[in-house]
Amino acid sequence: xxxxxxxxxxxxxxxxxxxxxxxxxxxxxxxxxxxxxxxxxxxxxxxxxxxxxxxxxxxxxxxxxxxxxxxxxxxxxxxxxxxxxxxxxxxxxxxxxxxxxxxxxxxxxxxxxxxxxxxxxxxxxxxxxxxxxxxxxxxxxxxxxxxxxxxxxxxxxxxxxxxxxxxxxxxxxxxxxxxxxxxxxxxxxxxxxxxxxxxxxxxxxxx
Amino acid sequence: xxxxxxxxxxxxxxxxxxxxxxxxxxxxxxxxxxxxxxxxxxxxxxxxxxxxxxxxxxxxxxxxxxxxxxxxxxxxxxxxxxxxxxxxxxxxxxxxxxxxxxxxxxxxxxxxxxxxxxxxxxxxxxxxxxxxxxxxxxxxxxxxxxxxxxxxxxxxxxxxxxxxxxxxxxxxxxxxxxxxxxxxxxxxxxxxxxxxxxxxxxxxxxx
DNA sequence: TGTACATCAGTGAACGCGCGTTCACTGATGTAC
DNA sequence: TGTACATCAGTGAACGCGCGTTCACTGATGTAC
Numbered sequence: 272x273x274x275x276x277x278x279x280x281x282x283x284x285x286x287x288x289x290x291x292x293x294x295x296x297x298x299x300x301x302x303x304x305x306x307x308x309x310x311x312x313x314x315x316x317x318x319x320x321x322x323x324x325x326x327x328x329x330x331x332x333x334x335x336x337x338x339x340x341x342x343x344x345x346x347x348x349x350x351x352x353x354x355x356x357x358x359x360x361x362x363x364x365x366x367x368x369x370x371x372x373x374x375x376x377x378x379x380x381x382x383x384x385x386x387x388x389x390x391x392x393x394x395x396x397x398x399x400x401x402x403x404x405x406x407x408x409x410x411x412x413x414x415x416x417x418x419x420x421x422x423x424x425x426x427x428x429x430x431x432x433x434x435x436x437x438x439x440x441x442x443x444x445x446x447x448x449x450x451x452x453x454x455x456x457x458x459x460x461x462x463x464x465x466x467x468x469x470x471x472x473x474x475x476x477x478x
Numbered sequence: 479x480x481x482x483x484x485x486x487x488x489x490x491x492x493x494x495x496x497x498x499x500x501x502x503x504x505x506x507x508x509x510x511x512x513x514x515x516x517x518x519x520x521x522x523x524x525x526x527x528x529x530x531x532x533x534x535x536x537x538x539x540x541x542x543x544x545x546x547x548x549x550x551x552x553x554x555x556x557x558x559x560x561x562x563x564x565x566x567x568x569x570x571x572x573x574x575x576x577x578x579x580x581x582x583x584x585x586x587x588x589x590x591x592x593x594x595x596x597x598x599x600x601x602x603x604x605x606x607x608x609x610x611x612x613x614x615x616x617x618x619x620x621x622x623x624x625x626x627x628x629x630x631x632x633x634x635x636x637x638x639x640x641x642x643x644x645x646x647x648x649x650x651x652x653x654x655x656x657x658x659x660x661x662x663x664x665x666x667x668x669x670x671x672x673x674x675x676x677x678x679x680x681x682x683x684x685x
Numbered sequence: 686t687g688t689a690c691a692t693c694a695g696t697g698a699a700c701g702c703g704c705g706t707t708c709a710c711t712g713a714t715g716t717a718c
Numbered sequence: 719t720g721t722a723c724a725t726c727a728g729t730g731a732a733c734g735c736g737c738g739t740t741c742a743c744t745g746a747t748g749t750a751c
Contacts, residue, residue, distance in 0.1 A: 285714050285726055313705060325706075326728055334705075389661040390597055407664050436668055440676050444647075446661075447654020454596040454653075457614050461643055469647050473680040492693055492747055520738060532739075533695055541738075 280321045292330040294320050299341050300384070308387040311338060338387070342408060345381075345388045350411035352377045357415060363426045364477060367419035371445050371471050374412065375463065378449030385449060416441050420475055430476040437475060444470040487528045499537040501527050506548050507591070515594040518545060545594070549615060552588075552595045557618035559584045564622060570633045571684060574626035578652050578678050581619065582670065585656030592656060623648050627682055637683040644682055651677040 283290045298320035302310055313334050317324040331337045356373030360366040378385040388408070417438040423429035431437045448467060452460060460466070471477065490497045505527035509517055520541050524531040538544045563580030567573040585592040595615070624645040630636035638644045655674060659667060667673070678684065 282727055288727055314703070323729055389657065391661055407662065409662055436673070436676065439668065440673055443654040443658050443673070443677065444651050446658045447650040450596070450657050451650050451653045454598055455614065455616055461646065466643070466647055466650070469643065470650065470681065473683070474677065489694055495694055530696055
């Protein structure tokens with residue numbers, strides 16, 4: 272394939288070099304979304320951003336650093352999805368459902384991005400063992416599930432006696448749904464909503 | 479790293495050339511298990527098997543064909559795990575639990591192999607859209623879950639009114655458990671058994 | 686039983702490719718005087 | 719206001735590497751006569 276970059280970049284003015292960082296990150300994210308995690312190479316990013324590969328080193332230590340940024344970016348996108356979903360509802364059950372639907376929607380609309388978030392080579396989150404739920408990638412997403420169950424319990428519509436435990440189980444369920452549906456697309460899947468409601472109702476102990 | 483292959487292969491005798499196919503598949507499987515899916519290259523397989531890379535073409539069309547065989551091999555390994563787990567129990571609930579435990583154990587003991595089974599680049603299963611649960615990879619594993627729930631229903635210990643639906647939900651749950659635990663190891667996970675029992679009891683509607 | 690020959694199971698050198706990374710450099714932009 | 723200069727934002731050529739794939743070949747093994 273021959274790619275002709277017709278619009279030649281105008282370089283950033285002095286002091287604005289850090290703008291390129293955002294352009295690189297954007298190009299890398301688009302690259303993952305369009306072509307999958309394996310397509311993420313420094314040269315491909317550079318082509319996409321309309322720069323040369325060595326320029327990336329001004330803003331990132333290397334490919335792994337770019338990937339880390341793409342992952343962080345992706346988790347932020349996911350959190351935004353969930354935030355927007357929550358905003359539309361006040362009823363606790365509707366909120367919890369909306370969060371789970373939005374989670375699955377994100378996975379289905381951005382499968383490659385979702386894959387790069389949850390497919391580690393080696394260790395996605397880093398080698399440090401003393402990360403907690405607060406500093407970990409995905410903490411915000413988990414927070415939405417936990418809040419959702421908490422509110423259902425407070426309103427008496429969930430029988431959960433351990434919201435943290437059950438939010439974890441629910442995260443497992445929605446992640447499993449996104450991941451398995453992606454991995455085994457030819458399975459005779461029932462409609463999304465039915466299976467997802469089953470999982471939400473039962474795992475979150477909705478009455 | 480310098481690898482010295484001290485034991486030089488004795489080539490197979492005439493008519494037994496197909497033995498090399500098994501050696502290649504074995505080397506490829508070991509390679510994935512030890513070094514992850516990205517480590518699977520024709521050259522690496524050849525080094526591991528003690529042959530030269532072009533020899534692989536006698537038995538496989540290319541890297542993708544070897545990977546397909548590794549995947550098929552892995553699903554067979556998984557099915558064997560579940561089969562062995564089932565054999566130890568007669569009580570339907572104990573059987574169902576044993577299947578789920580064995581599924582998770584397989585994922586935890588062979589994370590790289592599990593990843594290659596359920597991480598598709600493009601499409602793991604193939605592009606054909608008319609695969610059903612019978613011809614699909616993972617069909618055997620799903621069958622164990624379905625049988626497990628069926629037997630629980632027959633014994634009156636599951637309230638499920640749609641075993642196929644609920645077996646699907648259960649597959650989602652156990653897959654989610656294996657995959658998310660692998661992807662987010664630094665999450666403050668509760669003990670395996672507790673979370674897994676929660677998922678099994680609720681999703682399979684055990685009384 | 687002996688020998689010429691066909692076949693089979695692999696080898697080894699070579700290729701072009703895209704990759705990460707290095708290094709010296711260029712040329713526009715702002716600044717000091 | 720004009721000019722010399724430092725700085726900044728990138729470029730472009732080059733490197734060594736491992737990869738998939740090709741091709742002509744080798745040498746042991748079985749077979750036909």
